[in-house]
Structure formats: structure tokens, C-alpha cells
Amino acid sequence: MAQAVGTAHLETSTGLDNRKLLMWLFLGSECLFFGSLIAAYLLYRDRSVSGPHPGDLFDIPFTSVSAFVLLMSSVSMVLALAAIQRGNVRGMQIWLFTTAVLGLLFLSGQAFEFTEFNHEGLSLSTNLFGTTFFVLTGFHGAHVTIGVLILLSLFTVSLQGRIQQKNSLNVELAGLYWHFVDIVWIVIFTLVYLIQP
Amino acid sequence: MATEWPQTRKTGLADALRGAREMADQHYGIWSWIATVDHKRIGLMYGVTAFIFFLTGGIEALLLRTQLVVPNAGVLNADQYNRILTMHGTTMVFLVIMPLSAAFFNLMTPLMIGARDVAFPRLNAFSYWVFLAGGIFLNVSFFTKNIFSGELGAPDCGWTCYSTLSSKAFSPGHGVDFWALGVQILGIASLASGFNFIVTILNMRAPGMTLFRMPLFVWMTLVTSFLIIFAMPVIAVALFELIFDRLFNANFFNPDKGGNPLLWQHMFWLFGHPEVYILILPAMGIVSEILPTFSRKPLFGYPFVVFSGIAIGFMSWGVWVHHMYTTGLGTVANSAFGISTILIGVPTGVKVLNWMATMWGGSLNLKAPMMFAVGFVAMFTIGGLSGVTHSVVPSDYQQQDTYYVVAHFHYVLFGGAIFALFAGFYYWLPKFTGKLLNDRLGQIHFWLMLIGFNLTFFPMHVSGLLGMPRRISTYSEGQGWDFWNLLSTIGAFTIATSILVFIINFIYSLRRGEAAGYDPWDGRTLEWTIPSPPPHYNFEKIPVVHARDPFWHEKYTEDEEGRPIPVVAGAANGHENEGQEDHGGHGIHMPSPSYFPLIAALGFPIMATGLIYDYALVAVGAAVLFVGIYGWALEPATEGEEA
Amino acid sequence: MRMTVSKLRLPRPRSTHLIAGLFLLLLIALLATGCIGETDTPQNTLAPEGEVARHQRNLFMLAMWPALVVMILVEGAIVVTLLRFRRRKNDAVPKQTHGNTPLEIGWTIVPTLIIIGFVGVPMLPVLFDLGRDPKADAYPIEVTGQRFMWSFKYPDIKDTRTGEPLESPPVPPGRAAELHIPADKEIALTITSVDVNHSFGVPRLAGTQDAIHGELHKVWIKADHPGSFSGQCRELCGTGHAGMLITVIAQSKEDFDAWAKEAAAGVKQAPENGGPEAVTATGSGG
Amino acid sequence: MTLAEYRRRGGVEPAREEENVADADHVEKHPGPLEYAQIGSILAIITGVEVAIYYLGLAHALLVVGLLVLSATKFSMVVLWFMHLKFDxxxxxxxxxxxxxxxxxxxxxxxxxxxxxxx
Structure with missing residues (x-):
């Protein structure tokens, strides 16, 4: 978002772009954020004093599909970047849009999952599992939502012809964020869904 | 800067905004401050705001000390005492020391590395506005109850807000909600400035300013910023968990549902111990600049001071359990963390020894900045040593939660951080006000503060060893604590007097102070090569750096025995830029002022208020935030640059 | 520039005297600290009357004396430096020393060794000894903190009226709850809380131990001789925090058995020791 | 003097290795769409394997180790290729x-x- 002062006029000391450096620092910092949430989940995973427990609710085939969707959105994201880096605006637009749609698909999957769990008696305050699960996956979902907003904004701006090869960095930065959200899900999918006590 | 006013017809809001915007573009009037993205102005705003909070926190401290002056005093009741106590700690940590350090990051970092601004000027303005919003939000909590009938609405759980005291059941009312959301907002501000300064320091250095030619203060800013960006997310999650527990009945810290109150303590101190170094490392940086200047010697063992700073940064992640020795984590954990705590004293000791070696053999100019810097070394050493006595796990069981701990961390945070920050004021404010602070008043301020400080906090070692628990709102006679508490209270008012002297000095100097000139202290670093106050573009020409302490080396060369010889008079004054004044900075592209950081920042307190009172406001706040962010992203960043 | 500097010179003797005076004050304060162990105040952490507290006091001294020596050396060196190297008129710019690597390495390694040797190593055995589980024959007592009162349960004493283990009677806020223990015998305390965090601190017997809801914290204490020892809650727990007082009454075997018998029968007892005066209503109210 | 001018004159670089002089040419080193697609398929396959392992009924320890290794692989592939850390x-x-x-x-x-x- 924030554009660096004078990047147009001055080279940076390291030769690296300010915004890209900022993005990587942000992702490093986000590791601690999700680390804290995942740690809370792991700490409490088998300490709920009453049900329902993870094993009663998880629908592995369903979640595998939505994990797959998010993974594939990473592929389309990187294809959007590859397109614009070669000056292919049209290709970038298609792939950006695909990524946003896949992101929305993942989010609807999560909304469906949350509603299902709710129907089966799990809420934020039911037990420790409900608390930690909803907060962890909810914060991930919030990140995906922000990602989708960024992607759609980029898409809209690109329709006005304002994203070109020379400022492909905008797409690269959105991509870095998007891929990060994806790798967080890779971790959550394994630690929360597949590995159960 | 005699530029003609642009012609505007003010017919609507948009035009009015544009008019204000143009005023801001001309660096003139109130709007130019509100829309500013200039690191120096943001730094000054940080400084003034944090100083006002310092006075608030100080008044809170005086109230606490007045209540404790004699046994069974009736100045405050226990409820008021707990609330004021909580706000005193929270204010001093989050609204005073951190933002005062941020003020110096802002003011000094770009000047010291030879840059025209920080890497993200608008993000920088955003940090300030979010900090201001969070600070006001936190203090508004006082008024959520009828303050005129003596009821305070502020949080009452101590600045550590341990679970389960912080739960809805035991802290009803909105105080803790305000605390958690307020600290959360402040965390956003710190994170933003943390990212900003890392990128600035890594990327915006002048030609030739290698990492190991950077001034020590810049190094400490870098380490601190790394600690901020890695520690803040942890407390953010802890605060979210607390907020979810309180507002949405989640169970993170609810023992009845199997939750573990100790999780809060772990998360809090995982953040909290790096936080201690976030508070003290900038102070160490300031002192490492002042001691060499006023000793006329380079910092002794520069690389070792740098590396010990980095070592402290890393080690600060491995000692958090020493806040939790008595929570029953077991002997293995306690001994491991006991040893790591002992070891973290070593790099700190290395720094102290290097500072003393810097002074040794120097030509010490005992002006107010130097006195405060030396005061820092002297007082911080005591705090560090009592810290070593804390690391001894079994004996710490006796000191845990007594006034001995209070004495220890005030020696570190007041005797350390606050002394160094005042040293920084006396040293660097003239650069920005153009006026030197009066040295005689400065000396009076120093001695009053030093005496008052020791009078307040040294007796706390004694009352602590005599078993006085911290955070008690009153105590009975016959415990042997009376005399020591009386001393502490007298000391606290002495400190307050010294602060008054500083305020008088500041106002007096602004009006009548001696002009500072380029280089009032025979300085060593780049900030002294430019006028006081600096032009908004800082450097007419970006300097080229050939050595550590670049300005010193322009003024002096060394003979074979290492004795410095002044360079020919003309070059020594740093006036090489003077002839270039008339350029007026034309042709230098500076970032445009922007209102969007302020608008975006406003979104957070609105959302937080909404979470407590009415969810509809959350939507309003989110909308404000989005307007701010979109406007920000789409406006051109630099004068004359297309988006 | 340098002219301005010399013009603004300080009146030197004044600051010298002040520094010296302050240093003297500091020394006096230090001596006062050194004598704390002698004062007879109820919660003095340096006047142990129990095995645990004695170990803790000894370790503290082990760390404090070197710390005091270092402090005096450092503060003294600062004062000497200030006096010896303060700027004089027409001072030449001093020799520029940039550092000294052997010296740096030396003053990194030597303090590490000293601090580990003097503090770290002696600390560990005591840490493990004090942190061990109570012995099997230790006298068991359950300690519960609640807002704003401590209560004690004696599993080995059956209340003759109910047949349940004896529990201490409730006390009003600001009045000390009484814990009776046999003197010169290891006591196994199981500390917990039913609401917020509290901390059970009776300095003359042992350092503080946190009471946390949902956690059972087992520690041992041992009083050297019969007597009564004051303590109070150490962890902020709300408006009554300052009034959450404890009196531990250690009795000889015979006295303790006699007390237990009476208490079990529900005989109303006059307080053995009033403990510290009740904290006034202003303090505990709110 | 801008950094660029300074460099042209051969000044000492501020803490900067030669290899990263030109940020601009890292684009050329990025893999192309084909390689991205290949990595995408590998990721898809690994996800399939993960789910398969889950249903295989392995011993718990084995399951845990297997899944951790597989997800670490996915994690690193995304970070190294999609986020370009391998090339950046x-x-x-x-x-x-x-x-x-x-x-x-x-x-x-x-x-x-x-x-x-x-x-």
C-alpha cells in the first residue's frame, strides 16, 4: 500500500525494494501471530471437559477438497504474476480473477463448515475445542478475506490499465501475502485436521 | 519557502479538503501538522503526546504514593487504587517509554543515516495517529463510570492483567475491555513503526553508510524494531483471546472448561520480556551517542556494543519464565530459565563496561545531556545488579511480588530508560527547536531527579526485603514498612518537582534560549551537519559517508599516535551546506502530505468502541478504515508522481 | 563552536561535592540494607525461621554481596572518572581509543564465569532440593485462596461433628486466617485457588507460592521452632488483596495435638495471636 | 549524490553483496508457467497422499511423522518456488x-x- 519515498529517484542501500522488504518482514511477524494461535490450539486439543471433540465433527474429505482449492489458488496466483512479469496483462487478469474465485470458494467452504459444526452443537463457548478451533480458523479465514479483497482490488485497478509489467511488484506483493495464507493452511490442515490425538 | 498561495474556490467539502491539503503542502498552519508525513514533525508529535501521557502517569504515581505515605491512609479506596495502579503501569510502558523512544527513532534515525525521510512516510504518520487513538481510548476508560462520585471505570487488573482476575466474572464493567482493546490498538501502531524503521535502516542509508558505520542509536533502533515486530503479534493473540473470553464467552482462560490461566502468563511474558528490552535498548542507544560526544572520544569497543545489543535481542526470547518462577512450572524449567537469566546479564554488563571505558581518558564535558547519560549508567547498573539477584530462582521466591521487584524494574525503566530519554531531550531537542535548553536549569533538574529517584526507589529494596507485597492498596502498622514508604513518597514528590523544572526550562528556552546553531556539542554524527531546525528535506545534498562518526572525521584527523588534530577552521563547522540554503530544496522530491493515515487510524477506536457497546459501530469503524486504506493506496505518494 | 562549549562550563566544585555526597548516601543506604536481617519485623524475608526460608536467604546473600561489591566498584569508578577526566580549560582533544579486543573478550568471559560459578552453580542443588515433592511422612495441609480469605483443610484431623476433614473457620477480610502446624516437622502444602490467582507468602517460613484455579501446587515448609509467623497474599486479586492476611501458628507436637483435638471437637478458641491489626475498611472496601 | 551515482564512481557499497546488485534481473531467473504448473501438480499429489495416509490406519507415530514430513515439503515448495525465496x-x-x-x-x-x- 504505502509507497516508498523516492524509490523512483534513489536506489536503496541493499538494492531491494522497500515494499517487498516490508512484506517479508510482515510475513515473518505473522509467523508469530499464527504460531501463537496454533500453540493455543495444540495446548488445549485434548483438554475439553465436554464434547463435541474434533473426531466427532471433522469431515476430512470435505476439508481436503477445500484445502486443495486453496492450494490451487496459490498456483493460479503465481501464474498471474508470471503473466504480468512477461507483460501479459490479459493473462494476469484471468489468473487474478481465478485466484479470487478460488479464495471465495474456500471461504464458502469454511462458512459451510462453521454452520455445520454449529448445528452439531459446537460454538465458541461450548468447550476448549470450540474456542480454539473457531478462533484459529476464523483468523485464517479473516486473512483469506483480506486477500480476496486485495485480489479483487488489483483486478479492478488492472481493468483500468494501471497494472503493467513495470509495476508488476503490486501483483508480486499480493502474491506473497496470498501464498503465506496458503502455507498457514497447509500447517493447519495437517496439525488440526489430519493429526488428531 | 516563499511560494504563492494556490488559487482555490472553497465551495464544498472536497474543495475545503483540497484547500487544507494545499496548506499542508506549504508546510504551514495546523493542517500541515495533521496531514504531515515529515518524520521530524511526527517525531515531535510523538514526543509531545508521550510527554503529556508521562505527566498523566506521573500524577497517577503521586496518587499511589500519597495513599501509601502512612499505614491505613484513606486517600484512595482499594478499588480506586487498583485502577490507578493499572493505568500507571500501562501508561508508563505503552504510552510513555515506547512512544518517547519512537519519537527519537523518528527524529533521529533518518538524520543519522543521511536520509530525507523514513521508507514509508505515510505509514509513519499512521503509526502516530494510531498511537494517539489508542492512548486516548485507553484513558477514556476512566470516564466509563461516574468519575465525580469517585468511581473510576479504568481497568483494575494490574498492567499484567493476569487471568483469571481479568475475566468478566472478577473484573466486571468495561475497564478491562478498554485495556485489552486499547493495548491492541497501540500494538498496531508499534508494529507499523517497527516495520517502517527496519526497512528505513536497511534500505535508506546514505552512500558509504555501511551497517558497521551506523551510529549505535540506529543499531539499537534496528534491534528494537525487530523485537517489536516479533513480540507484538504474540501479545496481539493473547489480547484477542482475552477479548474473545470477555466479549464472546470463549474459554481460553476459563478453568471451569479446562482452560489454563497460565497460558495468559506465558503469552504475556513471551511478549513482556522482549518488551523490557524494547523499552531499554533505545535508551542504551541514546547513551551510546551522548557519552562519546561529551567525552570527545569514539565509543569504546563499538562492535562489541553492537553485538551485545544483538545478543540481548536474541536472549530476550529465552528468559520469560523468570517472571513465573512461583507458578509451579517445575524445577527443570525453573533452573533452565534461571541460568538463561543469569547469562542475559553478561551482554548488559559488557555495555556498561564499554561506556565506562569510553569516558575513561576522555575530556568530559559535564553538560546536562552528559549528566543524564552518566546518571543512566549509574542507575541502570544498580537495576541490572538487582536483576541478577532475581535470577537466583529459590531466593526469588522471597522477592516475587514484593517491593524489591518494584525497586528493580524502576531502576531499569526510570533510572534507565527515563534518564536516558531526558539525556536525549537535552542533547537533541535543540536540533529541532533551534534553541539550547538552559544548562543551569538542566543541572538542577538532573540533581533533583537523581536524588528524588533514589529517595523513591532505593527504600523499596528495603521495604521489599521486609516483605511488603507490591500492589497492596494499604498496609498496617508494625510491619517495619512505615519509614521506608514515607521516604518513597517524599522522593516521588521530589521527582515531580524536577519534572516541573524541566517544563519551565523547556518553555523558557523556547522563548529565550541560546540559538543552537548547527553543531552545539561538537557532535560526531550526520545530524549536526545540517541547520537547527533542519529543513523539511533534511539534507540539501545526500552526504557521502567514509567512516564511523562521519562528522567528527570531517572536523578532526588523527596523527600517528591517535591524537586528533582539528581540520582547518572552515571545514570544522559543518557549514558546507550553508551556501545552498537559497536552493530552498527545489528539485528535491518529498512525499506529499496525506490525510488518509489519520482517517485509517480513526477506524480502530471506532471499531473498538463498537465491540464494547454496539456492533453497528464496528461496521462504521471498518468502513472508515477501508476508506482510509483505499484513499491511501490510490493517491500518488510523492509530489508529482503518478499513482 | 568550541568557544561556546567552554563558555558554558559548569561550576566544577559544586557537582563534585554533590556526587561525593550522593555516593555517601548510597553507601549508608547499603549498610542499612545489610542490617535488614537483624530487624525484627513480622515479614522480614532475611530473618528466616524455617528451613526453606533459610536456604533462600543464604542464596540471596550469595548473590547480593557480589552484586553489592560490583555496584560499589562501578559507581566508584564512575565518580572517579567524572572527577579525574572532567573537561578543563584548554583541554586538548584526548587520545582516540577505539577499543581493545583482548580486554573486551576478557570482560565478557570473566563475568560469565564468575556469575555462573558464584550464582548459577550453587543455585541448582538448592533449587532442586526446595523444589522436590514433600516427603511421604510430611504433615499434609490443603491451602485454598479465595477472594479475600485463605482457608486451610487438615486431612489428618477429622471434624468430630461432621466426620469430614477439619477446615479452618472463615475470617472476615482484613483479619488473618490462622494456619496451625506442628513445629520442626515437614509440612506438605497443597496450594490452590477457587477463583483468581493468589499467592501464599509467609516470608519467615518460605518464599511465596502461587495459588491458581485448576492447579494443585505441592510444596513443603518446615518451621524451626514454635511461634507465629505472618504472611499475606502476594498476587493482586482484587479490592481485598491488601487484607488477605495469614498467621501461621507453629506449635510443639503436644500443643498441636491438643489444639487439633479441641478444634476437631468444635471448641471455640480465642485467637492465639491476633496477627497484624485488621486493615481498615478504607483499605479493604471498595 | 544518489546511491546510483555513488556506485558508478566505485564507492564502497554499504553492506551489499555483489550478487544482488540488480534486483531487476531476478525476473529472468524466475521459473516459467510450465514449472509452476508442475509444482502445482506435485502439491496436489502430496495432498492426495496425505489424505490417503490418514485413511490408511498407520500406527499413530508413523502417521504423525509421515504427515509432518509431507506438510513440511508442501510448505517449503510454496515458499521456495511460489514465493521465490529460492531465487530471491x-x-x-x-x-x-x-x-x-x-x-x-x-x-x-x-x-x-x-x-x-x-x-
């Missing part, structure tokens, strides 16, 4: 790895201390 400047990796390792180590210690079970 070392400083970017440092920033990310610093955060990642820090999170991993402190939370391992927290879980061990509080008595949580990682698996």
Missing part, C-alpha cells in the same frame, strides 16, 4: 526464517513447559 535475495529469507524459527522454538518450549502435547 538472502535478506528476504532471513526475515522470514527468523520469524518462523522463533515461533517454532518458543512455542515448542511453551508447550513442553505447560505440559501440552505436540502430537
Amino acid at each position: 535475495h538472502r535478506l528476504f529469507s532471513t526475515m522470514f526464517i527468523l520469524g518462523f524459527i522463533l515461533a517454532l522454538s518458543i512455542f515448542t518450549v511453551v508447550l513442553a513447559t505447560v505440559g501440552g502435547k505436540l502430537v
